[in-house]
Every structure is written in structure tokens, then in C-alpha cells.
Amino acid sequence: MPVIAGVLIISFVLMVVLPGDPVLSMVGERYDESTVEIMRKKLNLDKPLMVRMGMFFGDIIKGDLGNSFISGRPVVKEILEKLPNTLVLAVGAMVVAVLVGVFLGMATSLFPGSWFDKTIMVLALAGVSAPVFWTGLVFMLFFGVYLGWLPPTGYGGIEHVLLPAFTLGLRSAAQITRLTRSAMLDTLGQDYIRTAQSKELPWWKILIKHALPNSMIPVLTVIGTDFGSYLSGAVLTESIFGWPGVGRLALGAIMSRDFPVVQGTVLFMAMMFICVNLIVDILYGVIDPRLRAERHN
Incomplete structure (x- = not known):
């Protein structure tokens, strides 16, 4: 378990610090700021890193890996x-x-x-x-x-x-x-x-x-x-x-x-x-x- 937790924490942090925005990948080239903000709130990307990480591990404990940002299907x-x-x-x-x-x-x-x-x-x-x-x-x-x-x-x-x-x-x-x-x-x-x-x-x-x-x-x-x-x-x-x-x-x-x-x-x-x-x-x-x-x- 410690190994799995360590790997997940490292990968979580790396995905956050790497350049790129999942919301922009979803909305495409034509977008407005209000749409982007709505999508960020919907995906919980507006929350602090530690809060998002806590939510992520809480979902894992419940057996829920969430849904894909792109397809919307369960992971x-x-x-x-x-x-x-x-x-x-x-x-x-x-x-x-x-x-x-x-x-x-x-x-x-x-x-x-x-x-x-x-x-x-x-x-x-x-x-x-x-x-x-x-x-x-x-x-x-x-x-x-x-x-x-x-x-x-x-x-x-x-x-x-x-x-x-x-x-x-x-x-x-x-x-x-x-x-x-x-x-x-x-x-x-x-x-x-x-x-x-x-x-x-x-x-x-x-x-x-x-x-x-x-x-x-x-x-x-x-x-x-x-x-x-x-x-x-x-x-x-x-x-x-x-x-x-x-x-x-x-x-x-x-x-x-x-x-x-x-x-x-x-x-x-x-x-x-x-x-x-x-x-x-x-x-x-x-x-x-x-x-x-x-x-x-």
C-alpha cells in the first residue's frame, strides 16, 4: 500500500505541474472564459491541490476512479x-x-x-x-x-x-x-x-x-x-x-x-x-x- 500511495501522489503532482490544460483540450480552440470557468468548477479543477488530492484518495477508498474528462465514461x-x-x-x-x-x-x-x-x-x-x-x-x-x-x-x-x-x-x-x-x-x-x-x-x-x-x-x-x-x-x-x-x-x-x-x-x-x-x-x-x-x- 505505501508503494501504491507514493506512486499515485507522484503521478498526481506531475500531472498538475506539467504544462497543458485539460479543460482547453475538451472545449477546443473556440471557447470563452465563462465556459472554461464553468468546466473547471464542474471538474473540481478550481480547488487547491491538497483538496483535490484528498478527494481523489477518498474516491479510491470507495472504489471510484471517476470519469474520463474527455469521453465522460468511467475510468x-x-x-x-x-x-x-x-x-x-x-x-x-x-x-x-x-x-x-x-x-x-x-x-x-x-x-x-x-x-x-x-x-x-x-x-x-x-x-x-x-x-x-x-x-x-x-x-x-x-x-x-x-x-x-x-x-x-x-x-x-x-x-x-x-x-x-x-x-x-x-x-x-x-x-x-x-x-x-x-x-x-x-x-x-x-x-x-x-x-x-x-x-x-x-x-x-x-x-x-x-x-x-x-x-x-x-x-x-x-x-x-x-x-x-x-x-x-x-x-x-x-x-x-x-x-x-x-x-x-x-x-x-x-x-x-x-x-x-x-x-x-x-x-x-x-x-x-x-x-x-x-x-x-x-x-x-x-x-x-x-x-x-x-x-x-
Whole structure:
């Protein structure tokens, strides 16, 4: 709760001090001062900052996030309408990241120092370093415009999910590749792995049953952090590909100074991060028996 309250206070103050006027965004270019004053009073924008903040937190306690300044619709409804789209993109991106990252990390750990290992590590470094907006534009131009394989923008079937999902998941895949390789190299040198090898167990069984689960703790941290950010709405990716998710909703609200929607999306993002981190903490104990034993003792 203190974290959520702190995030909300900071975002509230930032929206107030940033240039721009939500009332002017609503009334347009043709307006008179009396109309502006009426709208300010109607939206409680004429009240002092501390009073408005108190009213805002009071409404949150009652479960009311208010209505959008622009559309007039409830903020909760605005977010819930965009949430399924964000879930589709987040799950797709994480599936790409985990499958590609874990596979390449395991493969490179089996051939350390080889040309294959060095090539994948260079590509992983490039994937971590490349900005999301640059990767998205390259994918859009190459696969969507030049080759014409996939639609460059829009929302619809699975063909519309692929480009934004790969764009969003590429950085995570690169991080997971590097972490999995490092953790697997450390795990493969442990005594219990040599014991399993001495028993002439199949190599795939040693990797999947013994080495991989004990190498997943650092990887799980990245998965949890990135998935939390995906659920919160990938602002750049959704904006580049015209994906109607929570991130694009938040960006539009910031641009139009739609305070209730901004505060609602910030609250949603903070709650998503906290929930995902809680799930990750629980999974630590499920994956690593040593942590279960420590907690039991």
C-alpha cells in the first residue's frame, strides 16, 4: 500500500505541474472564459491541490476512479475494455521471450566458447541494447512493408499480434538467453550433475530435470519484472503498432491531460507490478527446494 500511495501522489503532482490544460483540450480552440470557468468548477479543477488530492484518495477508498474528462465514461470501464488486448500482447511477448531465451541459453551453455556461443551472445547483447521503438520500426518496415508478410499496424487476428509480440519480447529474450547460459554453466559444474552423469542418465534428462530447474531463479526474476511491465501496458510498442491496449490509453490520457484516466492507469500499473512480484516470490519456493527448506525451518 505505501508503494501504491507514493506512486499515485507522484503521478498526481506531475500531472498538475506539467504544462497543458485539460479543460482547453475538451472545449477546443473556440471557447470563452465563462465556459472554461464553468468546466473547471464542474471538474473540481478550481480547488487547491491538497483538496483535490484528498478527494481523489477518498474516491479510491470507495472504489471510484471517476470519469474520463474527455469521453465522460468511467475510468474503470475504459481500462477494462483495453485490458484483454494488453493481456494478449503480454502473454504473446512472454511466450516468445521464454521459449527463445531458455532454448538459446541452454544450447549455448552446452558449447561454451564455440562460434555458435559467441554468435548468440553478440546477438543477445544487440537485443538488450536496441531501443524498443527502433526494433519496432525495423520489424514494421521489413516484415510489414518490404516483405508484406504481416500487417504493419492494427488489431485483429493472430497476424496482428506477431510483430508487436516479437518486438516486445525480443529484449526479454536476449536477457533470458544471457542469464540462462550463465546459470546453466554454473549448474552444470555442480557435484550433483556429475553424480547424475556417472549414473549414465540420458543427457536430456540431466538438463531438463536437474540442471534447468536449478538455473531458473535469476531467469524467473527477469520474467516477473518484464511480464509486470507488459501487463502495465507497453506504451511505445502499443503506440508504434496502433495496438489498443492500456499503455496506449495511458499515453493518450497524458497527452490530453485526462487526469482521472492517468491516475487510474497508474494505479492499475502499480497493482500489476505488485501482484506479479508476489507470484514470483511464491514461485521461487516452488522451483528451488532449498528456499522451501529455509522457510520451513
